Structure formats: C-alpha cells, structure tokens
Amino acid sequence: MSAEQRPPFLDLPPIHHAQGVMQLPGSKSISIRMLLLAALAEGKTVLTGVLDSDDTRVMRGALEACGVRIEAQTGKRVEAQLIVHGAGRFPKTEADIFLGNSGLSARTLVAVLAFMGGRYRLSGVPRMHERPIADLVDALLPVGAKISYEKQQGFPPLKIEPGQPKLEQAIRVRGDASSQFLTGLLQAAPLLTAKQDLVIEVEGELISKPYIDLTLALMQRFGVKVQTGVTAAGSPRYVVTAGARYVSPGAMAVEGDASSASYFLALGALTGGPIRVQGMGRTSLQGDVRFAEALSMMGASITQGDAWTEAISPGAVSTNATGFRLKAIDADFNHIPDAAMTLAVLALFADGSSTLRNIGSWRVKETDRIAAMATELRKLGADVYAGADFLRVTPPEGGIAALKSATIDTYDDHRMAMCFSLVTCAGIPIRINDPACVAKTFPTYFDELARLTQPVVQSTKTVSANKTVPVIAIDGPTASGKGTVAQRIAAALGFHYLDSGALYRLAALAAKNRNIRLNQPNEIAAVARNLEVEFQDGRIFLDGDDVTDLIRAEWVGNAASTIAVFPELRAALVQRQHAFRHAPGLVADGRDMGTVIFPDASLKVFLTATAEARAQRRHKQLIEKGISANIDILLRDLQERDARDASRSSAPLIPAEDAVKIETSNLGVDEVVNKILDLARKKM
Numbered sequence: 001m002s003a004e005q006r007p008p009f010l011d012l013p014p015i016h017h018a019q020g021v022m023q024l025p026g027s028k029s030i031s032i033r034m035l036l037l038a039a040l041a042e043g044k045t046v047l048t049g050v051l052d053s054d055d056t057r058v059m060r061g062a063l064e065a066c067g068v069r070i071e072a073q074t075g076k077r078v079e080a081q082l083i084v085h086g087a088g089r090f091p092k093t094e095a096d097i098f099l100g101n102s103g104l105s106a107r108t109l110v111a112v113l114a115f116m117g118g119r120y121r122l123s124g125v126p127r128m129h130e131r132p133i134a135d136l137v138d139a140l141l142p143v144g145a146k147i148s149y150e151k152q153q154g155f156p157p158l159k160i161e162p163g164q165p166k167l168e169q170a171i172r173v174r175g176d177a178s179s180q181f182l183t184g185l186l187q188a189a190p191l192l193t194a195k196q197d198l199v200i201e202v203e204g205e206l207i208s209k210p211y212i213d214l215t216l217a218l219m220q221r222f223g224v225k226v227q228t229g230v231t232a233a234g235s236p237r238y239v240v241t242a243g244a245r246y247v248s249p250g251a252m253a254v255e256g257d258a259s260s261a262s263y264f265l266a267l268g269a270l271t272g273g274p275i276r277v278q279g280m281g282r283t284s285l286q287g288d289v290r291f292a293e294a295l296s297m298m299g300a301s302i303t304q305g306d307a308w309t310e311a312i313s314p315g316a317v318s319t320n321a322t323g324f325r326l327k328a329i330d331a332d333f334n335h336i337p338d339a340a341m342t343l344a345v346l347a348l349f350a351d352g353s354s355t356l357r358n359i360g361s362w363r364v365k366e367t368d369r370i371a372a373m374a375t376e377l378r379k380l381g382a383d384v385y386a387g388a389d390f391l392r393v394t395p396p397e398g399g400i401a402a403l404k405s406a407t408i409d410t411y412d413d414h415r416m417a418m419c420f421s422l423v424t425c426a427g428i429p430i431r432i433n434d435p436a437c438v439a440k441t442f443p444t445y446f447d448e449l450a451r452l453t454q455p456v457v458q459s460t461k462t463v464s465a466n467k468t469v470p471v472i473a474i475d476g477p478t479a480s481g482k483g484t485v486a487q488r489i490a491a492a493l494g495f496h497y498l499d500s501g502a503l504y505r506l507a508a509l510a511a512k513n514r515n516i517r518l519n520q521p522n523e524i525a526a527v528a529r530n531l532e533v534e535f536q537d538g539r540i541f542l543d544g545d546d547v548t549d550l551i552r553a554e555w556v557g558n559a560a561s562t563i564a565v566f567p568e569l570r571a572a573l574v575q576r577q578h579a580f581r582h583a584p585g586l587v588a589d590g591r592d593m594g595t596v597i598f599p600d601a602s603l604k605v606f607l608t609a610t611a612e613a614r615a616q617r618r619h620k621q622l623i624e625k626g627i628s629a630n631i632d633i634l635l636r637d638l639q640e641r642d643a644r645d646a647s648r649s650s651a652p653l654i655p656a657e658d659a660v661k662i663e664t665s666n667l668g669v670d671e672v673v674n675k676i677l678d679l680a681r682k683k684m
C-alpha cells in the first residue's frame, strides 16, 4: 500500500468484552526462514500456511530477484501454499534487492549472498538504512566476504561482490545487539562447508536465544544438523561439518505466529475471555510461546494444548474490564523481546510498577521501541522510566479508571499499533495513527479484533443462542450404521446434520492431493484448517470438486482413521464442527461427538454392533453399489480401524458416561431410528 493510500488513523471504540476462537496467521519468523532454506535446498518444497505480509513478501521478492522460482497456489487463500523450487545456488548472479524494513530478511540474505558468488545490491526503506548491520559485516569480512557500504558506514544500503571463503579461523559474531546476525551466519553455513567444517563463535552475550533454537530446529528439518557447544569464554559455539547441504523435506507447514498470539491472549486476560488462539501451543518451536507464562505470572489463567492456547481473566470477570487488576511483574524478557511489548501495555492494568528487563534489542528494531513505548504510555497517564535496556511502567494512581484516551503514534511499527489497541480494554476509546503498519506481519489484525469484541449484548446473545441449540450426538465404530441413522433422525426432527467422519476423510484426501504423507501431523492440521469445503444439498465439494463418492472409498476411510490419531488435526477440526450447531438443532455423528465436541449434547447415543455384523453390512452396501468386495478383508480392515480408533490417546472411541448404548447387530435401521426418536422426545 502506498503512503498516500494508507488511512491516517483508526478510531477504536472501548472494548468491554471479548471471546471466541481465532486462527493465527503463519509465523513471520518461521515463514521467512523457511522460504530462504527452501530456496537453498535441493528439490521442491511445498510450504503450507506461509504468512502473507509485507515482511514475507520482501523475502519472497528477494529470492525471486535472485532467480528462485516460487509458485503460489491459486485459490481463495493465496498464502495457503507456496511451492519453492530449490536452487541450491541462486540462478541469478546479479540483482538489486529491496529489503523493505524486514530486519530478518536483510540479515539472513546478506550472509547468504556474501558467498553466492554474485554481485548484489541491498537497500530498503529509510528506517532500514538506520538499522545497524556492522556486526554481521564485521563477522563476514575476515572470512573472505566482499561487502561495502554504499552510504553510511555500518548501515544498508550494501554492495556485495563475489567473495572467496577463508575458513582457517572461526567466524566470530557479536550476539548482544541482535540474534538475527547469528541466524544469518548459521543459515548460510552450508554455502561454506564444501571442503571443510565451519565454526561460528559468539562473542559476549547472546540475546533472544530462543530465535537461535528456532533457526537450528528449522535447519535440521532441512537436513543440516548443527553441533552446539561453548567457547573457552563460555559463549555459544556452533560447528557445521564439511559436506553439509540443505535437502527439501518435501512439505512443511508454518506454525501460527506466537508473537501475534500475544495480543489475543492479552485480550482474553483483560476482558474475561475466553479467547483461544489456534495454531500455537505446547509443541510450538517459537520462543514467544513463553509469553503465556508471563501472562499467567500477571494472574491470567492459561490452558494449552499442543497447537492451541487459551486465556481468561483472573477471576474470569464477566463484562467489565475495570473490575480487576493484573499483578505487576518484574522480570528479564530477553527471551521474548517481541511479545514483551504486549506486557508493557498490560502493565497499565497492573496493581503496581512493572519492570521489563534486558530488552536492549528494542532499540534497534522497527523503531527505537523503548523510546516509542515510553512516549506513548505517558500519553495515557502512566509514569514511565526508560533505561538503556529496561522499561519501568507505573499505572496512574487511580488505576485503569484514571487512564486517559489518547492518539497513539505507531512509528511504522506494527507491534506498536497492535499493542496499543489493547488499551481500549480499559473502557476508553483510542486513536491509532497509521493503522496500516500492521500489514508487516498481520494485515487483518483489526478485523480479527473487531470480530472477537462484538458489543456485549450481541456476544452474550450469540453464545447463549448457540449453547441452547440442542445437539443429538451419535457415536460408534465404523459401519455401526450411525451415518444412516443420524441422517434419518435429522430429517425427522428438521435438524441440521454433521457427518464428522467426512471432515477427517476430507482432510485425508486433501493431504493426499497435496502430496503430504500421513505421518506429518502439523502439515495435515494446516491443510485441515484451510480446507475449502462446501456441503451442499447432500453433496460435498473439496477445492470446488465434487468428492461425495470419492471420500467413501475404503482407502480414504483407512487414511482418515490413521490421521485421526493426531491431536493437531483434531484441534484443527474443532471449530469447523462447532460451526454446524445452528437452530433449530443438530444431529452429529462420529467418534467423539458426545465426549469431546459436544459434551453438553442433550442426548448422547452410542451405537455398537459385532464386527461380523458390521462387515456384513459394509459388504452388502458395496455389492449394491456394484463394487466387488471380500468380506474377510473387510472384516480385518474394520477390526484394525476399530482398534486404532479406540486406542488412540486423543479423543478415543469410547461411549460418553451419560450415553445410551444401543446394540444394533440384530436391529433394522427403522428400529434404531425409532428408539432414538423416542429417547429424544423424552429427553429434549
């Protein structure tokens, strides 16, 4: 968006309540790293869930300028899938590269291009030309790189010419200004290790270490294992052995952005919630997942699954944000510098002074974040002390009620805009200048905020309406007849119908279509989240194709059962299933309808039948459709699938405690339907 088109400000109304589930955009840190690694890898890499934002476009544009072929999957969600044709070495040996204001792209590209054997010029927006890069250049020059400054010493724009690696000595890099320099050197390592090992040593302290752990984890996914140790002085030391090279892992999914999650978790903590973020949880690789710990130190209640995190207020206040205070904190936030900005704003809601320590890296980010944060917090009435590498925030004496509405400047810094939007939870309006700066990492941020913060009357209505919509949950093993029975009951009562098994089948089919193997839970979950599915007049469409019959194939059912064991996939499908709950009611069939998805269902039924009876039914169905089938093989498959569905640790196939069990081996469909309709009449 050009400067002229950007709206000058956005007026945000007070927020009194927020709740709901949001899907996080892809992680910026992972997207940028993966794009570069995929470009350097041998082979094609299919990246799912790559963040589509200003910064990731910078990296993509730079790689394309260097001749790397990147295809975007066409469709409604352009960012959903990128196919990177790895080049090993970049095809073009001359390019003028625009870095925007993406620090990570700049620092990782410089290190890579220094040994690519070509001539490159790198420049960015004016702020990029104020962001120091000397620590990286100083590390690269002694080992043979040829890099010069076009204007001011120590800052971009840069000119890179072909260098000759000289690796007799270790590469030494300072780690106390930004860990991105080290990430750049590490990622470039395989370009230097054709003949010998490469040793990288950090001089002095290494800040933001979790970002280095992320770099190492992703390099390993691309086949390069870095050995870690310590120097004599006790600083980190890394060794990449001769012959190391990147190899495409095939397909990879990008996790949700943990820094972006911080605003929504804070929102849940400030307004009651619950707010659940999907795409980031216990198993996340990103350092900023630890924001949740800080939030719970401030008193919020946090629950977490492998791929989701949920926050509610201390004491789960109902609708009024002013009725409670968070606990003030004083801690070292070197490990979560980005998410710590959110804590600085949360400090306004605390019961005393909060101190954020060891955040010196803020000074060289999109703007001098310590200075910017202090200036803007003071506008609201806080007392702020800005140290060289720390910030102390004291809310006004009267607490939240004494906060003043203000116009917040954002300094072309996405995080300033997103953090300060949370001040509205104090029940005051806020004006955010240049709101479009959020496009750097989260173009739809304000839309998401609005969606989760509907006025309280509306939100209570939606929730209670939704919760009062009756659900009949019908669970049971494969071929127990639950699909046929559930559809008949839905038709008899005029209810909506959810065939949850179809969602697992669709996920399996979509994964196959995208060449994703069945042992890649994160990738499969990402596919499931982005499924383009339509249920229309009894037909099911996937990516626009009618797959109603195809998903009934035995191989799809077996694949569905195989992937259904992954908690990541199950979490990815929860919201889709809840979305079927509409008035006047819902009949849902599956394996965990009564236990996990609709535990508050008005009626829960568990259908059983002997394996032999079910194999007979399935055989008859197939023969009727003109498909030849062997009953022994059907029986064996069915027993295997039962065992898998029943023994998985996540949402296994078991009856809910309050389910009514019906053994159907000797019953016809009409008999089962009538029994359930009778129960429904009595119970609902």
Ligand code: DC
Binding pocket: 478, 479, 500, 501, 502, 504, 505, 557, 560, 561, 564, 589, 590, 591, 592, 593, 641, 645
């Ligand atoms: O009901 P079905 O055969 O269409 O389901 C296919 C597979 O999907 C099944 O073997 C297990 C899985 N599934 C599940 O785990 N949970 C559900 N609620 C529905 C299906």
